[in-house]
Amino acid sequence: MTTSGPGGRFTPRAGATAADQAGASARRGEARSTVRVRRRTRGRPPVPAPPPRPAGLGTLVRTEFFKISTNRGQRGAVALFLLLQIPMLGFWGAGALPEATWNGLRARSGLLLGYLLMALGVQVAAGEFRWRTATLTWLVTPARHRVLGAQLLATVALGVALSALTFTAWVVAGAVRHDAAAMRLDRPGDLAVAFAVVAVTVCAAGVVGVAAGSIARGSSAALFTLLGVGLGELVGDDTRFRGPVTSALGVLGWPTSELDLLSFWAAVASALVATAAAFVALRRDLPG
Amino acid sequence: MTDVSFSVQRGSVTGFLGPNGSGKTTTLRVLLGLVAPTSGRALIDGRGYRELPDPARLVGAVLEPVAYPARAAVDHLRALALPMRVGPRRVDEVLDAVGLADVAERPVGAFSLGMRQRLALAGALLGDPELLVLDEPANGLDPEGIRWLRDFLRSWADEGRTALLSSHVLAEVTQVVDQVVIIDRGRVALNAPMTEIAAGRVTTAELRATAGPLTDVAQGSVTVRTPHADLLAELLTAEHASRTAGLPDRLADLPGRSGGPVRRVGPDELRLPPGWAELVGQVAARHQIPLVELHTREPDLEGVFFALTGRPASGAEPEPYAGPEPHGDTSVPAQPRHRAADR
Structure with a gap:
């Protein structure tokens, strides 16, 4: 590789004459034909050039869904949760009275799901930092708030979809065990309120997870922090079921016929505050 | 970094050199909007990276070969292609261009460092950019991979496209770059055309001013x-x-x-x-x-490099x-x- 003379060791393009360049190109062409052929078949305008504009939020949300669906851990967690529902539908509260079955509806369709979504949210946001792929994501979409917005929206959409699935399943299971009236199928207003409470609380938990993962920039750090915060909330009499982690428990753990409004609004407020904090925290550098 | 200022001409390949820890990677991350400078700015086509409407179509960057290890290589690229709004056909094209088409379905975690470098390059090429920014692209490549990279960069330059590549391995850049920027301890120590360095002309003028007395290697x-x-x-x-x-x-x-x-x-x-x-x-x-x-x-880039950095x-x-x-x-x-x- 080392040849005598600067002309051999270097390839002075800028100062070379056209003839020099042609000769040099021909010589180089022999040495690397494979690469050149590949790039020729690639064609010069291989991508139709659209007017340059940032990707829409819908596209970014779709990207986040694609990432979740191609992430073994996240896909596996959702699949495992859904599989777990099948035996639970058969056994959980099998001998309960009709009133108890209705009262267990919110907890059964939302409690596990809420904390699953919180953990999933942590993984969605923190995984980008854990594997350092945030660099790539932000290079393609430098507007970091749009990426975080897409992660939040994807988590919320997943929360609504999974809530609808589990809620429907438990309503059907209750109706089969007892009758339609036991599950308030004759009173759709009650049913809608119960579902809304489940969906909003589950999504709020997911949002808290995304925000925590985005702020901590590490999944273990975020998960352990949330665990610590949750335990701390349980210890304090004033914070029990009122903080960002345990408010979901306060809403979903109670009978469907009772709603602790303070817990419910605490869950919603926690999600909003955590989101705001996460957006502010996005400004931090991403060093190598 | 204290005072790093240079520009990259359209259609040229610029080598960005400096010893480890001299600020190369930080400079590139500032350029790409990942790190905010305390003062100063870095512009591409007159705009900061984060102000570019669709940056991946203009700039392709390889900073570090990162990927979620359990994801298949093709899915890794599809996840990047979605927000770029380039189709799955383009993903197959870039996989083909970097020679990973046969292992596209394999999880990235099973890849060698060299394969991950190629995958990173494939990701940078997805948007068919005009400018490539490569940070230590030869890291982890075997001699065959380095030759491949050099050939790739030459054909890239022959197409009249622009590249900025950093390296502390000098051998691989001497043969492909038009312009050399050397930084040391956070400052630009030299910014000169490769032809000038090859002809030994740069040694007497710039070098003496920036690095004091010349060493033989720099002068020949x-x-x-x-x-x-x-x-x-x-x-x-x-x-x-x-x-x-x-x-x-x-x-x-x-x-x-x-x-x-x-x-x-x-x-x-x-x-x-x-x-x-x-x-x-x-x-x-x-x-x-x-x-x-x-x-x-003969005087060579390596000589210039060591004369400047004094190492x-x-x-x-x-x-x-x-x-x-x-x-x-x-x-x-x-x-x-x-x-x-x-x-």
Whole structure:
């Protein structure tokens, strides 16, 4: 590789004459034909050039869904949760009275799901930092708030979809065990309120997870922090079921016929505050 | 970084060099909007990276070969392609272009570092950008991979596209770059066209201003070894004096250096300015002095690099000879002897 003379060791393009360049190109062409052929078949305008504009939020949300669906851990967690529902539908509260079955509806369709979504949210946001792929994501979409917005929206959409699935399943299971009236199928207003409470609380938990993962920039750090915060909330009499982690428990753990409004609004407020904090925290550098 | 300022011309390949820890990666991350500078700015086409409407279509960057390890290579690229709004066909094209088409379905965690580097390059090419920014692209590549990368960069340059690549491995950039920017301890130490460095012109002008006295490697030199080193040195000095007699000092010193052109660097070794090989041959023949070795070392990028950064090449041994040395030149990096075998 080392040849005598600067002309051999270097390839002075800028100062070379056209003839020099042609000769040099021909010589180089022999040495690397494979690469050149590949790039020729690639064609010069291989991508139709659209007017340059940032990707829409819908596209970014779709990207986040694609990432979740191609992430073994996240896909596996959702699949495992859904599989777990099948035996639970058969056994959980099998001998309960009709009133108890209705009262267990919110907890059964939302409690596990809420904390699953919180953990999933942590993984969605923190995984980008854990594997350092945030660099790539932000290079393609430098507007970091749009990426975080897409992660939040994807988590919320997943929360609504999974809530609808589990809620429907438990309503059907209750109706089969007892009758339609036991599950308030004759009173759709009650049913809608119960579902809304489940969906909003589950999504709020997911949002808290995304925000925590985005702020901590590490999944273990975020998960352990949330665990610590949750335990701390349980210890304090004033914070029990009122903080960002345990408010979901306060809403979903109670009978469907009772709603602790303070817990419910605490869950919603926690999600909003955590989101705001996460957006502010996005400004931090991403060093190598 | 204290004062890094340079520009990359459209259609040129710029080598961004500096020893480890000199600020190369930080500079590139500032350019790409990942790190906010405390002062100053980095512009691409007159705009900051984060102000570009669709940056991945203009700039492709390879910073570090990152990927979620359990995701298939093709899915890794599809996840990048979605927000770029390039189709799955483009993903297949770039996989083909970097030679990973056969392993596209395999999880990235099973890839070697070299394969992950190629995957990173594929990701950078997805948007069919005009400018490539590569941070240490040869890291982890085997010799075959480095040759592949060099060929790729040459064809990239031949298409008139632009690239900025950082490296501390000099060998791989000398053959592809048009412009060289060297930074050291957070400052630009040199910014010069490769042709200037290759011709040795940069050494006298910029180098002396930025790096003080030149080392032989940066300027090029002639090495001669003979059992009669003292005699040859005397004869050559006399010959030099007679040839330059009457010339102004400024010219007489060329192509030598301050302190005299002939230097003793070993028990049987002399170091002379570039272009002296013929003179040595003539003098030696006339006086029947046997020569053990006579070779010319061209100035090269590596020489410029080490002259500027003032650090010896990794693995270089210090000059072995510590005997009488008229000019006290002990800071000369060791000459890689194997190069002599090429000639």
